[in-house]
Amino acid sequence: MKESNELKKFLKTRNLIVLGLILISPVSVQTLFGGISQASQGHAVLSYLVALIAILFSAFCYVIMVRVYPKAGSAYAFVTHGIHANIGFMVGWTILLDYILVSTLVTSINAKFILEVLPNIPLWVVVPILVFFVTLFNYLGTQISSRVHYIMLSFILLSIGLFTIFSLRELVGSSGIESLFNLKGIYNSQSFSFNAVVTGSSIAILSYLGFDAITTMVEDSKVPGKSVGKAVIAVCLLVAAIFISQSYLMSILKQEYESILNSDTSFYEFAFIVIGEFFATFTVAVVAITGIATVLAIQDGAARVIYAMGRDKSLPQSLSRLHPKFKTPINSLLLLGVINLFGAIFIGLESLFSVVAFGA
Numbered sequence: 001m002k003e004s005n006e007l008k009k010f011l012k013t014r015n016l017i018v019l020g021l022i023l024i025s026p027v028s029v030q031t032l033f034g035g036i037s038q039a040s041q042g043h044a045v046l047s048y049l050v051a052l053i054a055i056l057f058s059a060f061c062y063v064i065m066v067r068v069y070p071k072a073g074s075a076y077a078f079v080t081h082g083i084h085a086n087i088g089f090m091v092g093w094t095i096l097l098d099y100i101l102v103s104t105l106v107t108s109i110n111a112k113f114i115l116e117v118l119p120n121i122p123l124w125v126v127v128p129i130l131v132f133f134v135t136l137f138n139y140l141g142t143q144i145s146s147r148v149h150y151i152m153l154s155f156i157l158l159s160i161g162l163f164t165i166f167s168l169r170e171l172v173g174s175s176g177i178e179s180l181f182n183l184k185g186i187y188n189s190q191s192f193s194f195n196a197v198v199t200g201s202s203i204a205i206l207s208y209l210g211f212d213a214i215t216t217m218v219e220d221s222k223v224p225g226k227s228v229g230k231a232v233i234a235v236c237l238l239v240a241a242i243f244i245s246q247s248y249l250m251s252i253l254k255q256e257y258e259s260i261l262n263s264d265t266s267f268y269e270f271a272f273i274v275i276g277e278f279f280a281t282f283t284v285a286v287v288a289i290t291g292i293a294t295v296l297a298i299q300d301g302a303a304r305v306i307y308a309m310g311r312d313k314s315l316p317q318s319l320s321r322l323h324p325k326f327k328t329p330i331n332s333l334l335l336l337g338v339i340n341l342f343g344a345i346f347i348g349l350e351s352l353f354s355v356v357a358f359g360a
Contacts, residue, residue: 040200073308
């Protein structure tokens with residue numbers, strides 16, 4: 001009986017790192033750049049640096065705790081077993097709200113980008129399709145979802161690589177190689193404001209959200225908590241390098257940040273104008289498709305929190321039920337799918353941004 005209620009141990013350190021990259025999604029800089037650039041008055045790079053410093057403090061705390069309490073549930077498990085079950089219950093609900101809102105936010109962003117390419121398809125058709133595939137892959141287990149992560153990460157890296165090559169070609173071709181070393185891509189004395197950078201960092205920090213969900217998968221992994229902690233730090237540093245380099249290139253290419261038309265889809269407009277229609281469409285496709293993997297990973301982590309809370313009887317025990325073959329928390333996954341479906345359709349994107357940013 002005990003074995004029937006244990007998650008299947010499949011993930012290795014490299015799987016956890018890939019999972020973390022998918023959770024955070026390196027292409028999130030493409031979807032958030034417009035808003036960050038406007039909020040920080042053209043200082044997106046500094047905003048990402050400030051956000052990194054803040055997030056590393058939190059990341060190191062998770063590293064320590066996952067070594068001591070290597071249990072599914074992340075912060076919920078840490079507080080429940082380290083302090084008190086009642087406080088753990090409150091923490092569990094808090095992180096669940098965070099995961100659910102972020103998952104809904106990413107689903108909503110993905111739907112927005114799909115509608116940019118296919119405007120004739122209504123939102124209420126796009127969202128159910130996205131939610132269906134997320135729920136299906138999670139239902140089939142970590143072995144299947146991990147393969148999806150590898151495939152999606154390949155598309156993400158391809159998209160980033162193409163953008164980098166086109167950006168460098170544009171800069172060198174128009175202004176020479178010296179244009180690659182433009183201080184205004186980092187700091188502009190005419191528009192700099194500390195408060196603006198802090199405001200921008202409150203949005204930039206959204207790009208880092210999700211690293212903590214790596215620790216929710218500790219009972220799905222073959223490696224000890226120490227290795228899970230190393231994966232957390234590795235992922236934070238890897239995505240920071242991508243965020244900063246990509247926002248630097250975009251800041252140089254788009255010095256006139258006031259000209260951004262729509263902060264929700266500014267990167268698409270930017271890519272369309274500077275690089276061309278084909279690449280812009282390809283980038284949108286990558287963001288939308290890989291967004292499925294991001295929501296997949298976030299909901300997988302959220303399901304582990306609900307599973308752990310159900311196992312501890314903090315929530316109905318039926319939510320800790322595992323599929324007899326795939327060993328996935330099936331009831332938790334179905335509940336999350338329904339919440340994500342209605343949230344992405346009926347809650348506005350601006351409202352989701354505001355709530356998630358406040359929580360961050």
